[in-house]
Amino acid sequence: MRRLTDDENAVSISIGFILTFSITVLVLVTILTSFYSLMDQAEQTVMRDEYEIHGNDIAVKITTIDTMAGNAIRSGSDIGEIRYSLSLPEKIAGQTYSIEFSNTTNDIVFASEDRDETRVKIPFSTEDTTVLPTTLYSSKSEYSIVYNPDARTIEIS
Amino acid sequence: MKKFDDSAQLLLIAGFAVGVGIVVLTVMLNNVIYASNIASESSIDTSRYDIANAIQMTTEACEDAYQYSINGSHSNVDNGTFRQYIETYTEKASENYGVTGLTFSCQPGNLSKAYFTHNGLVDGEDNWTIVKNINTTDSFAISIPNTSLLSNESNKVMIKVTNTSGNTLWSMELYNSSGNINITVSGQSSTIGNYQITTSGAGEINITGDEIDNSDVSPDFDFSNRTAGHDYSINIINGSHVVGTYSISGNLSTGQPFSQARYWVVEPTISISSREITVNRTVPVSLPGGIK
């Protein structure tokens, strides 16, 4: 038994060195790869939450315009103009994104460029007006939500 | 070799353990900091309250301005005094709104004759209720000064008194027949009387006082008798086909007195704008509205 533990016959320095070195490199690479996927996960969570916040902001503004318009229509007042100026960041988590308004499903859909996992749908509700369906791109960064009294529609551009 | 290998392995393992520990800690801490830092979720947008406040204030200002512009009777109104009041009001209101970051402006417009629609404008609601749940009416009078604005028989204007179950207790139909106002007053099932106001008449009908143009009518309109003991509401049908004034006062079934009139209507335009929102709308105001 003692001979086994003290036996250094098969020990070769260069192979020992190569083995240690390659194992170290492998472990390093694995850890670095896992870093990147963790970061990716965190980024996606951030994007989804930010989209929800901005989407809710837009939905509240749409509902406010709808309430004001409905109120005016019922009392017989004429509305000259209702306009909201909206400012959204150009890039969220380093990626540009698109905002789509759909009046068939009454949803605002936020999607970043290539990832499907970061699509977020925020519902909005209008009673007396309709929102014209459109798609906006985040590079514009300054938008306006305008009410058109003749057609009773809300246009976002 | 063995001793050094041991401590090298231990060092490396320790290094990796520390590294992984820091990574895990950072990611967790990141999520915690992040989760509690979303503030814009509850954005407080007060613009709709400011606008509602502005509309309410403008309505009150118009009603008060009207009280100061009456020269003896409601048909004699000084437009100049009215405008002056509203101009002073607009100036003070813009100063007040300016302090909070909103620009406010108001164009008064002129007083115009009111249609019998809900808001007094020609495109207002045709069929509406003046007062609901009335117990007794002390006085009810209408006047139609300009017959040419009254429609003919195909578009009769009707003042209908209904009780809570929807039955008509009393009704008055008015229409224009070649310049004269033809009035038909009916009760629940039968006609009470037919009257006519000629083109030379002033068109004043005192319903509770049973008078047309200050002279008694026969048979009486019988308003108070037909409505006594009931909880009723007074409705107008086809109100956009007549221009005139009305005034009514009495007691509701809750015991509270009520008093309303409309002689004129004015439509000021208010516009409010801030960095975020711009709103521009008109506010139709019935004058004098409620009478204190």
Place this chain on the structure above:
Amino acid sequence: MPDKAKSGLKTDPSAQMHTLEAVIAAMIMVGIIIFAVQATSLTPLTSSTANAHIEAQLQTMGQDMLSALSYSSYGQDSQLKEDIMNWDGKEYVWNGSTYRSTNNQNKTTLNSSFTDILTQIAVPRGIAHNVHFSWVADNGIVMDKSYIYNGDPSDNAVMISKKVVLSDTDVGNTSDFIAATSIPDADSSTGFYNIVNVKMTLWRM
């Protein structure tokens, strides 16, 4: 060969391993620090959600209270307007059971629609409140007078304002009103008196 490996420090070939291990350990540490720094730049660092939710709640509650007070039925003055017109110019403090005035002599209690709604809603929930009346003087300066005072507000305080129009007939005797409340007549040539901005500050204690 094993003999040579066991020789002293100077000819010790395991130094290569030591160096390599040190370098790699250093690289790992640096990599971790870079990741940590890059990860934190993903988060938006603004004020905490809990505070924002409290503020939104107080804002809604305050708006509802003032909207209820400023409702005027046909022909009647709103309760808010009546409170302003009945104000004697003193400042009142909540002492646990009523609102007492803070002047030195002739202390009075306040009983108005404002106090009714505050004792019903804000006091049982432990929400502290201040009410100011403010108006714009002739020279453009904003004047402020305190109606109800309960201390200086904390960090998450919310202010709700409603404006009320006053006419000469509402005020009645203008000299008495000015002496009590110091709200001036903006224009004595018209029936318009002034616009008073009612500001209510709410905060949780």
